[in-house]
Amino acid sequence: MGEIKNILLVGVGGQGTILASKILSEGLIQAGYDVKMSEIHGMSQRGGNVSTQIRFGDKVYSPIVGKGEANIIVAFEKMEALRWFEYLKDDGIMVINDFEIPSVPIQQGTAKYPEGILEDLAAKAKVLVFKAGEIAEKVGNARTMNIVLLGALTKAMDLQGIDWESVIMANVKKGLEDINIKAFHAGADQVK
Amino acid sequence: MKVLMTGNEAIVRGAYEAGLTIASAYPGTPSTEILENLVNYKDDIYCEWAPNEKVALEVAIGASIAGARSMAAMKHVGVNVAADPLFTFAYTGVTGGCVLVSADDPGMHSSQNEQDNRNYATAARILMLEPSDSQEAKDFMMLGLELSERFDTPVMIRMTTRVCHSKSMVEIGTRVEKPLIPYERKIAKYVATPANGKVLRKQLIDRLKRMEKYSNTAPINKAEYNDTKIGVISAGIAYQYAREVFGEEASYLKLGMTFPMPMDLITEFAGKVEKLYVIEEMDPYMENQIKMAGIQCIGKEIIPEMDELNTDIVRKAVFGTDTGVLQSEKVAVGRPPVLCAGCPHRGFFYALRKKKNIIITGDIGCYTLGSAAPLSAMDTCFCMGGSISAGHGAAMALKKGGSDKKVVAVIGDSTFFHSGVNSLMDVVYNKGNSVSVILDNRITAMTGHQDNPGTGYTLMGESTREVDIPMLCRAIGIKDENIYTVNPLLLDETGKVLDEALSKDEPAVIIARYPCVLKAFTDQDKEEFDLRPKKCYIDQEKCTKCKVCVKTGCPAIFSGEQITIDQGPCTGCTVCMQVCKFDAIREVE
Numbered sequence A: 001m002g003e004i005k006n007i008l009l010v011g012v013g014g015q016g017t018i019l020a021s022k023i024l025s026e027g028l029i030q031a032g033y034d035v036k037m038s039e040i041h042g043m044s045q046r047g048g049n050v051s052t053q054i055r056f057g058d059k060v061y062s063p064i065v066g067k068g069e070a071n072i073i074v075a076f077e078k079m080e081a082l083r084w085f086e087y088l089k090d091d092g093i094m095v096i097n098d099f100e101i102p103s104v105p106i107q108q109g110t111a112k113y114p115e116g117i118l119e120d121l122a123a124k125a126k127v128l129v130f131k132a133g134e135i136a137e138k139v140g141n142a143r144t145m146n147i148v149l150l151g152a153l154t155k156a157m158d159l160q161g162i163d164w165e166s167v168i169m170a171n172v173k174k175g176l177e178d179i180n181i182k183a184f185h186a187g188a189d190q191v192k
Numbered sequence B: 001m002k003v004l005m006t007g008n009e010a011i012v013r014g015a016y017e018a019g020l021t022i023a024s025a026y027p028g029t030p031s032t033e034i035l036e037n038l039v040n041y042k043d044d045i046y047c048e049w050a051p052n053e054k055v056a057l058e059v060a061i062g063a064s065i066a067g068a069r070s071m072a073a074m075k076h077v078g079v080n081v082a083a084d085p086l087f088t089f090a091y092t093g094v095t096g097g098c099v100l101v102s103a104d105d106p107g108m109h110s111s112q113n114e115q116d117n118r119n120y121a122t123a124a125r126i127l128m129l130e131p132s133d134s135q136e137a138k139d140f141m142m143l144g145l146e147l148s149e150r151f152d153t154p155v156m157i158r159m160t161t162r163v164c165h166s167k168s169m170v171e172i173g174t175r176v177e178k179p180l181i182p183y184e185r186k187i188a189k190y191v192a193t194p195a196n197g198k199v200l201r202k203q204l205i206d207r208l209k210r211m212e213k214y215s216n217t218a219p220i221n222k223a224e225y226n227d228t229k230i231g232v233i234s235a236g237i238a239y240q241y242a243r244e245v246f247g248e249e250a251s252y253l254k255l256g257m258t259f260p261m262p263m264d265l266i267t268e269f270a271g272k273v274e275k276l277y278v279i280e281e282m283d284p285y286m287e288n289q290i291k292m293a294g295i296q297c298i299g300k301e302i303i304p305e306m307d308e309l310n311t312d313i314v315r316k317a318v319f320g321t322d323t324g325v326l327q328s329e330k331v332a333v334g335r336p337p338v339l340c341a342g343c344p345h346r347g348f349f350y351a352l353r354k355k356k357n358i359i360i361t362g363d364i365g366c367y368t369l370g371s372a373a374p375l376s377a378m379d380t381c382f383c384m385g386g387s388i389s390a391g392h393g394a395a396m397a398l399k400k401g402g403s404d405k406k407v408v409a410v411i412g413d414s415t416f417f418h419s420g421v422n423s424l425m426d427v428v429y430n431k432g433n434s435v436s437v438i439l440d441n442r443i444t445a446m447t448g449h450q451d452n453p454g455t456g457y458t459l460m461g462e463s464t465r466e467v468d469i470p471m472l473c474r475a476i477g478i479k480d481e482n483i484y485t486v487n488p489l490l491l492d493e494t495g496k497v498l499d500e501a502l503s504k505d506e507p508a509v510i511i512a513r514y515p516c517v518l519k520a521f522t523d524q525d526k527e528e529f530d531l532r533p534k535k536c537y538i539d540q541e542k543c544t545k546c547k548v549c550v551k552t553g554c555p556a557i558f559s560g561e562q563i564t565i566d567q568g569p570c571t572g573c574t575v576c577m578q579v580c581k582f583d584a585i586r587e588v589e
């Protein structure tokens, strides 16, 4: 049995994780992999966190990723990176969007947004940090942040053999195809 | 052609291809998307939201008796509500194939309990199928309708959250039309009087034997022999975890039909393997039946009896290998769900929490979040519709025990139509004195904005008559002067109405009417309510940082060195403006 790869996309409702995972799974299917994908977004509209799990390989059984099994985690938000850290494999990569979305207890002053997350995680695992929102803005549309992160993911996972451009073209809003493709490459450029 | 689909989408595809024509459901996670997707085939399939699960199942039963293939879908706790018709439907059997989809929620991602509905199949004696991925969800839906007709039985397809919401590849086929079976009156079959029931009961025993025989040869119950040192029996999503953990070496008996259990097949499999594991989520459902047959196996001695399983948990349980995970000493702060900025429920609960000497019986919906800090304005919540009846019981107990506490029951519009109406009849009929509040946000919000009998639209998108709640309350017997309608975003008015209702020693109803901010507003909503986009801001010169506005629990308000309002999520509901004593909050001109 060929090795199964595990990907986690984690963030907060409204950050575009769903579209990113849709493009990702379509690309992987086109490349001939067996793909399973699992989304939990129960209370996202009401401020909850969202997570998408994607597993691919020759034959995939479980649709969900266990602790210590993720080859890569893309955290669309910093505190979510911390929340999901124990799902990362010892030698996995954590891509972190350097962006904070406080949760309600933090907003109301009953809890504090944890400090020093990036330093702490970087000391323990392979971590790649950048500001995807700013890159998206530079490309010309802040809402392409999810595609910036997707670009980084595909490069970090060595999935460049797949024709991502056509999958992106088929899945983003009409008229925004070029800007999304630019965002995708700008994200990939973050991975050296 | 193969398509990536969720299990729920695959159920829909199976129903469509198998020629189903009638479907009814009440929403509930993780089952809701079944009818939401089925309605895409509305030219071929009649789809409806029923007010509750019992009604939904009865609609499917009626359609089956009239000769159509039909289904009902619901979350696990919905089957509790539908259990009454289900148990007798098992006696009468079907005409057109009829499937009940039960979507269980191990791990309680969004439920009040994690009951294991496989127990219903044994208790009601209905054929049960358990898909473990989307392809099986589609195949089993089609097979289920067929088996229902073949064995003259309702069929339960038991899904779980991960099967419902995970996506995997599904082969798409074409629809085969199933013309209506010509109607024949069959009084002895369909009129379950005791006399007929006794005959039907015997037939059920015979049917069980035939179904078990089929189960032993059913292609969906299949053995895969590899090395026979270890044998694993599993079903549903647990099979996927087991298959991955035990790998290519072990032998498997994968069960797609789990009631009646294929006991001959199991005995044969158990005889060929040295060590037998039963891997299943939640109850020892298969394990108990296997052990009762005198077969030794390892199950719940090592596999947790609660919560979801995953590969991680199964691996640890079986092989004791703990891979050791990366850890940080830092702790991520939770993201508890909260009432949205602008939610009309917030205004109501803010007014309610000021009332002293009351017990607040709550119910299930977005408004259950009124129980969370800082509002903390709810004492109970256990099942849909329970607020008004439990409130009545509490009120009677308080009265009889000499307490002067009063009771306010709080219920949403969809939940009121679900089963709260019956409870309200009880309050009036039995001369209670509790105050029932119907939070009418003009939609079933919690489960993702489904229409209901009060919204004026059907699932198929047609406009329809809507329930007139005040008139309904009047018809039940609430006195005119004890029925109040209020805009819950107006705090003073809501507070006054509460005082007045609480002062009465007879049943009173308050209808807090204002649309959910996230819903797609109808023309009627736009006419009735002022829904123009508005924003509020804080005048920092006047703000004393007393934080009263923060205590409304609004997620648009940030409490840091300054108190500010995030203009993005703010809807200008003005609840914070009304609670500010320093006139520091204003509407943006």
Ligand SMILES: Cc1ncc(C[n+]2csc(CCOP(=O)(O)OP(=O)(O)O)c2C)c(N)n1
Binding pocket: B026, B027, B028, B029, B053, B075, B077, B078, B081, B111, B112, B364, B365, B366, B367, B384, B411, B412, B413, B414, B415, B416, B439, B441, B443, B444, B445, B446, B447
């Ligand atoms: C028996 C049962 N069926 C379905 C559900 C799922 N469910 C939870 S909340 C809810 C809707 C509540 O709607 P409403 O009463 O209108 O309140 P809102 O969420 O709009 O505030 C449903 C259907 C359940 N918990 N129990």
